[in-house]
Amino acid sequence: MRIVLDAMGSDAMPVPDVEGAIEAARVFTEDTIILVGDEQRVKAELGKHQTTGLKLEVVHASEIITMEDKPGLVGKAKPNSSMHVGLNLVKDGSADAFVTAGNTGAAHAISTLFTLHRIPGVKRPALSAIIRLRGSEVVIVDAGANADAKPDWLAQFALMGSIYAKNALKLTNPRVAVLSNGEEEGKGTEQTRAAAELIAQMPLNFIGNAEPKDMLKGHVDVVVADGFVGNILIKSMEAATSTMAGALRDELMAGVFTKIGALLARPAFDRVRKQIDPFEVGGAPLLGVNGVVIIGHGRSNAKAIKNAIGQARSAVSGRVIESIKMGLQSAPIK
């Protein structure tokens, strides 16, 4: 397998990107990682590590997309960006998947409009994130690609999310729900109620509405929302847990006894931290484009990059793209 990594993606690029690629090459020894980016900077970074025998290649790209670049303009404005060059390697068959920790909107626009394009029949590609908290793993789709979304788009998100849950969470029959402000049937918005009606007719294990607490209690595997609400959901949970962790740290350090207590309790804190660490997951696939694209957080560290590459591998070997093509045929939405 050949996986492209955007070496100029993360906020601290190319440092965590290159390090993550090296870690991945050490673990996934049969695969080749292709680092796309400023050749000089990438090779300089590679030179700081012991890489003998690792299957790493470098492909030059002269332009870099920043978080400030406008997604709607960057495809034309920077045709030689590491995203553009990297996605074209997947398009022309030179590679099997693309991974980036860069600008989500730009990756969305360049893959959809300039390089891979959509799978035929897909209305809108959607970002499909995995939320992990205390052992529960839930796919949330759309996690942020389409702020305004129509009910029939949401129905396709449900289908694609279910296929991804089978692949990434190893579930045979994922429970699919529409995110709502209450479990009762009448709850939600006009959009979510119309989406629920469509999803109920699809060959999916649809369980109705789900509230945020249902996700963390393990009652549901795939939660469907538009990209605005899905993004607010994820960001609210992240903000709440990190604020609570900060409050705990401050209060524990405020007294001598609580400090000693914290020291003794350290292994428990470490286990909880691991349970809420977003970097354990890696990234989120952009489902619906005609090729495997994984988008990681800008704050990604090397572990997150390595895990995102691992996600790309699973999506390729699990034939997620082919499954979406077949799923669309069995559940066409007009």
Added chain:
Amino acid sequence: MRIVLDAMGSDAMPVPDVEGAIEAARVFTEDTIILVGDEQRVKAELGKHQTTGLKLEVVHASEIITMEDKPGLVGKAKPNSSMHVGLNLVKDGSADAFVTAGNTGAAHAISTLFTLHRIPGVKRPALSAIIRLRGSEVVIVDAGANADAKPDWLAQFALMGSIYAKNALKLTNPRVAVLSNGEEEGKGTEQTRAAAELIAQMPLNFIGNAEPKDMLKGHVDVVVADGFVGNILIKSMEAATSTMAGALRDELMAGVFTKIGALLARPAFDRVRKQIDPFEVGGAPLLGVNGVVIIGHGRSNAKAIKNAIGQARSAVSGRVIESIKMGLQSAPIK
């Protein structure tokens, strides 16, 4: 001041309701608390406490609204409910405010359509909750009354939320923002962008878009959203903090040393718990109806009820209704 409490509101009614009323009567000694509900049950509950000298009255209401009652039907179906009777006491001037921990939709419908009605010029009343986490206090409006909302409704929510923040958070010039999936101007949905344009023209301290993390970092005082998104926001934060607290408890109890550590660190945990306790706030006012209405959580305990009564007192003494009337005149929205 005379404050009506729906004695049949909370999930465990009338126990926490009556106890909360007694606690309030002990603290707010100049005010009268009017308990509305099944006279026999309320008096039986009162009889379990020492209430001599407390200003408590009981008004009978023969019907009880449950969480299963449909908000759209209950106003006609149960005209003698404790909500209906209690809200009429405010409407006819026999009392100054109404507090309930009951069915939010029912309280919304009965106050808006059957009893108090809207303040002239108000498009839709909105629920205005206060989120507290690690010292930050933020008003979120709408917290759940209007799942589908138009941009001009959101603009009025901004105005009403700002007035409430002055009253409840004692701020002179609250910073108002629209909840969004990014701080940049182009982020959000068609609805939030249109709302932001309207709010920018109002005499408010509008600071643009805010993400969930901005709320917890103290960057904003009033966050505006439709009732669906606002509700998901609050529920996501609650679910995340309670899941994390549960994970922490389990991991701390999993080993001998971590258990000892937890014991020593107990004061720190207690301080954090208090920082995230939703019952410290009490309830949320339904802003825009022509009278003070505070709606608490169904799970309210006595402390939450007492604090909700305290909120009602502040809203009355702070003349929140009059301020909204004046605010609407100075910032009319067509």
